[in-house]
Amino acid sequence: MDHPEEKKTYYITTPIYYPSDNLHIGHTYSTVAADALKRYKTLQGYEAYFVTGTDEHGQKLQQKAQEVGLEPIEYIDRIVADTKKLWESLHINYDAFVRSTDPRHEKNVQELFQKLYDKGAIYKGEYEGYYCTQCEAFWSESQLLDGNRCPDCGRETQLQKEESYFFRLSEYRDRLLQYYKDHPEFIEPKSREAEMVNSFLKDGLDDLSVTRSSFDWGVKVPFDENHVVYVWIDALSCYLTGIGYGTDEEKFNKFWPADVHLVGKEIVRFHTIIWPAILMALELPLPEKVFGHGWILFDNDKMSKSKGNVVYPEPIIELYGLDALKYFLLREFSFGNDGSFNAESFIKRLNADLANDLGNLVSRTLSMIEKYNDGVVPTPGPSTELDGELEELAKSTWQEVDRAMDHLQFSSALQAIWKLVGRSNKYVDENEPWVLAKGEDATRLNTVLYHLAESLRIISVLISPFLPDTAVKIHRQLGLEGELVYDDAKVWGLLDGQRVHKDGIIFPRMDVAKEVEIFQEKNAALIEQRKKEKEQSARPQLPPYKDEVTIDVLDQLDLRVGTVLKAEDHPNADKLYVLTVDMGSEERTILSGIKEWYEAEELVGRQVVVVTNLKPRKMRGILSEGMLLAAEDLNGALSLLSPGERLDSGATIS
Ligand code: ME8
Numbered sequence: 299m300d301h302p303e304e305k306k307t308y309y310i311t312t313p314i315y316y317p318s319d320n321l322h323i324g325h326t327y328s329t330v331a332a333d334a335l336k337r338y339k340t341l342q343g344y345e346a347y348f349v350t351g352t353d354e355h356g357q358k359l360q361q362k363a364q365e366v367g368l369e370p371i372e373y374i375d376r377i378v379a380d381t382k383k384l385w386e387s388l389h390i391n392y393d394a395f396v397r398s399t400d401p402r403h404e405k406n407v408q409e410l411f412q413k414l415y416d417k418g419a420i421y422k423g424e425y426e427g428y429y430c431t432q433c434e435a436f437w438s439e440s441q442l443l444d445g446n447r448c449p450d451c452g453r454e455t456q457l458q459k460e461e462s463y464f465f466r467l468s469e470y471r472d473r474l475l476q477y478y479k480d481h482p483e484f485i486e487p488k489s490r491e492a493e494m495v496n497s498f499l500k501d502g503l504d505d506l507s508v509t510r511s512s513f514d515w516g517v518k519v520p521f522d523e524n525h526v527v528y529v530w531i532d533a534l535s536c537y538l539t540g541i542g543y544g545t546d547e548e549k550f551n552k553f554w555p556a557d558v559h560l561v562g563k564e565i566v567r568f569h570t571i572i573w574p575a576i577l578m579a580l581e582l583p584l585p586e587k588v589f590g591h592g593w594i595l596f597d598n599d600k601m602s603k604s605k606g607n608v609v610y611p612e613p614i615i616e617l618y619g620l621d622a623l624k625y626f627l628l629r630e631f632s633f634g635n636d637g638s639f640n641a642e643s644f645i646k647r648l649n650a651d652l653a654n655d656l657g658n659l660v661s662r663t664l665s666m667i668e669k670y671n672d673g674v675v676p677t678p679g680p681s682t683e684l685d686g687e688l689e690e691l692a693k694s695t696w697q698e699v700d701r702a703m704d705h706l707q708f709s710s711a712l713q714a715i716w717k718l719v720g721r722s723n724k725y726v727d728e729n730e731p732w733v734l735a736k737g738e739d740a741t742r743l744n745t746v747l748y749h750l751a752e753s754l755r756i757i758s759v760l761i762s763p764f765l766p767d768t769a770v771k772i773h774r775q776l777g778l779e780g781e782l783v784y785d786d787a788k789v790w791g792l793l794d795g796q797r798v799h800k801d802g803i804i805f806p807r808m809d810v811a812k813e814v815e816i817f818q819e820k821n822a823a824l825i826e827q828r829k830k831e832k833e834q835s836a837r838p839q840l841p842p843y844k845d846e847v848t849i850d851v852l853d854q855l856d857l858r859v860g861t862v863l864k865a866e867d868h869p870n871a872d873k874l875y876v877l878t879v880d881m882g883s884e885e886r887t888i889l890s891g892i893k894e895w896y897e898a899e900e901l902v903g904r905q906v907v908v909v910t911n912l913k914p915r916k917m918r919g920i921l922s923e924g925m926l927l928a929a930e931d932l933n934g935a936l937s938l939l940s941p942g943e944r945l946d947s948g949a950t951i952s
Pocket of ligand 1: 565
């Protein structure tokens, strides 16, 4: 229920991302859209709240960390820091960033799990299926491709059987179908609802395995230490943690249910079947909407680091600015559908819409006001039909934007604004102010300049959720200070007598062929650099080399080949062998701490490298007359050095 004295709230989420190095523009899609939506809702007067975060548990991450010799959290911390930096550089205006490893969140997951268990919504059973480590998903035999390959990523799966807790998802089929019927705007675009119904709900649902016992990087089931909560309950409930579930009841009640979960199309199923069923079981209200957006492809292929066909946001921002990236992502693709990135269409769109249309309108409007009226917006004379037409379009464009944004149609919203940009440019051509300026009477010229300035002012307000930096630049050039106010886009006549300050070109025009080359080169260089960095970081972190020495240091060492004759346990030291070593001219007793790696019988007859002139040292009562050389790697494996071929005992080493 709306309380008139209270500000209406609007809660938006992006997916809770898997920590991943070097996010590409596809990854930024949900976040850029959520940011624009938040700005738009805020401008409309809502108290908007935006949650994003990282989904940090699971076997895949545990394995990746292991591969580089780090603890999972050390490995993830670094990636999360980079992700936050990227969002910062994109000026993403989120309110909470939930890390699923945050102890507060882990506690919530345990509480929610316990609640579901106590309500009988979760029970213990056994799971058998073909497991894909990469996708962290079990598949049935009929779902596999070419024998035993994962239908999602094509990698090999393994048949696994394990004890698991199950969520009674099968019981929710009818309630979900009914819910979709009663809430026709719950899933958008509508085609995704049909997909859910036809592919998943029509033939009934299976209960869902919600724990794993084959790895331990996850939130422990509160009453069964052998199990960790499987990643989906853990990840989805970040949406609750982000608005204070378990810590700030008032905030939680204020913002829940979410107004919209923005998600990529491949995870719509989790958000429209599993998530609502869990919320029903918890007796929590359901989100108002789940919007499944399409994928950004690269030349019609899925972007992937392994294919090397990724486009990174950094070169785009560096070469063309943040707003150019945001504009392109939101305008070029229809939000529900897949779209393909192509360097040429990207540059062409920047040229057409930002440089030729908007940039030109800003530049010519301000130049003319400066040139013909000393930089002051003139008082208009009587309006003609043409002026009225522009005024009407300008004052009503916000309605078109609202209509589009009600269905998260960013591209249509921008098209509506660009219709006004286009109409304003045409108005310049129709009125030819440079001709009017030559006449005696300035009344008509004043009316035209005034209309252009007003139209530009309204445009600057309307574009502000999508191109926030550009909006402020135009606003300032129009001499306006302070915040941009949405209601100002609904009224005409705020600029009479306003002093303007033209300030540079907001979007320069580019040579398409040349620019495509520059962009591709820069993106390719970054791909190459990141590949190298990855290879480098995959190398083991060995101790640094010691300081340089001269040859005489080596000359001082007397190294010789010895042959082990006898190996016995040291009577007073657990880790030491007492070795009798044939040095050619004599036998020596040498103590060596290699018991952890070698059995005594493996050593007898083995040739070794002995430092013969090391000062003899007594260890636990026995004198050692030398030292054996051995190599050890980072995993703690050890190997005694021996000559590659058998030599006479006493052979010298230099
Ligand atoms: O799925 N174009 O995380 P994620 C558009 N942790 N969107 C793309 C894209 C592309 N080329 N590539 C990726 C997960 N995405 C889970 C979410 S939510 C409770 C848990 C989108 O890091 C993808 O569609 O694999 C998804 O919405 C988002 O990036 C995060 O994907």
